[in-house]
Amino acid sequence: MEKLRKDGLEAIQACTNLSELGNVRNEYLSKKGLVSQLMLQMKDLPAEEKPAFGSKVNELKQSLENAFKLKEQELEDLKLNEQLKLGKIDITLPSSLPRVGTLHPLTVVQTEIEQFFIGMGYLVEEGPEVELDYYNFERANIPQNHPARDMQDTFYINMEWLLRTHTTAIQTRTLEAYKGEVPIKVICPGKVYRKDDDDATHSHQFVQMEGLVVGERISMSDLKGTLEKLAKHMFGDARVIRFRPSYFQFTEPSVEVDVSCHICNGKGCPTCKHTGWIEILGAGMVHPNVLRMAGFDPEKVSGFAFGLGVERVALLKYGIDDIRQFYTNDLRFLSTFRRFE
Numbered sequence: 001m002e003k004l005r006k007d008g009l010e011a012i013q014a015c016t017n018l019s020e021l022g023n024v025r026n027e028y029l030s031k032k033g034l035v036s037q038l039m040l041q042m043k044d045l046p047a048e049e050k051p052a053f054g055s056k057v058n059e060l061k062q063s064l065e066n067a068f069k070l071k072e073q074e075l076e077d078l079k080l081n082e083q084l085k086l087g088k089i090d091i092t093l094p095s096s097l098p099r100v101g102t103l104h105p106l107t108v109v110q111t112e113i114e115q116f117f118i119g120m121g122y123l124v125e126e127g128p129e130v131e132l133d134y135y136n137f138e139r140a141n142i143p144q145n146h147p148a149r150d151m152q153d154t155f156y157i158n159m160e161w162l163l164r165t166h167t168t169a170i171q172t173r174t175l176e177a178y179k180g181e182v183p184i185k186v187i188c189p190g191k192v193y194r195k196d197d198d199d200a201t202h203s204h205q206f207v208q209m210e211g212l213v214v215g216e217r218i219s220m221s222d223l224k225g226t227l228e229k230l231a232k233h234m235f236g237d238a239r240v241i242r243f244r245p246s247y248f249q250f251t252e253p254s255v256e257v258d259v260s261c262h263i264c265n266g267k268g269c270p271t272c273k274h275t276g277w278i279e280i281l282g283a284g285m286v287h288p289n290v291l292r293m294a295g296f297d298p299e300k301v302s303g304f305a306f307g308l309g310v311e312r313v314a315l316l317k318y319g320i321d322d323i324r325q326f327y328t329n330d331l332r333f334l335s336t337f338r339r340f341e
């Protein structure tokens with residue numbers, strides 16, 4: 001009996017998988033197994049020895065059962081661990097990243113300027129790129145005989161319709177929509193078109209951003225304060241601006257606006273053509289004719305307007321030297337701009 005126990009326990013320990021263990025179990029504990037055969041020997045024993053023999057065999061059977069259970073658990077754990085090892089994913093392996101696009105530099109600059117003005121309570125207005133001559137010229141105080149209306153400068157679709165030449169067309173539409181009500185505080189971004197031969201500094205299509213404020217007692221100093229804030233926002237806190245007299249049909253008086261050079265801090269460099277100043281905007285007080293045509297009383301309300309080229313700001317801000325870079329869509333160029341706002 002003791003030999004059977006010892007052999008049995010050794011056989012159980014020697015098993016390396018569940019199928020081997022099953023075989024050993026059959027050999028010892030099945031109906032015709034070694035333990036059952038041992039029990040059969042009981043009938044040959046004298047009656048007084050039978051109970052002791054029976055209980056010893058039962059105890060042997062129990063200890064083998066326990067050993068089987070322990071071994072079975074051990075082998076099941078082993079099997080599970082091996083399966084886990086086989087199915088392990090190596091997360092350190094470099095994966096192939098999907099290509100993610102970047103924002104176009106003009107979008108970046110346009111959004112930056114828009115956010116600046118939205119922060120000061122302006123609304124963003126848009127309008128059609130195919131525009132009526134009426135809103136593009138007539139209501140902007142540019143009469144029939146003005147050279148800007150020349151066929152050489154403007155893409156006319158017919159006598160009445162054209163591709164807008166400036167976002168002033170959005171301003172004239174906005175003025176009309178307000179029906180004499182003030183205050184108006186809007187910026188008007190959008191694509192505009194001119195008949196121009198493309199080169200490093202000219203393009204037949206570009207993005208303008210104009211602003212318009214109309215209300216009671218709006219003065220030139222409001223305009224100057226607003227534009228100085230804009231210059232500091234776009235080119236750094238050290239920037240200052242200056243006004244030079246100019247002429248536009250839409251405004252009176254009109255000014256060209258220079259910003260102190262952000263590259264040389266005003267000392268003079270090739271970017272500012274050694275003047276220390278960079279021309280960046282056109283602006284002025286809204287012409288009384290423009291206000292009157294849109295149903296406002298220029299004796300009671302006044303306003304300022306300004307316009308800038310988004311390409312020009314982007315060229316200066318990023319040190320780009322050719323405006324054509326913005327629309328030739330060279331991915332090597334475009335992917336250098338930041339991905340997210």
Ligand SMILES: [Zn+2]
Pocket residue numbers: 261262263264265266267268269270271272273274276277
């Ligand atoms: Zn400079």
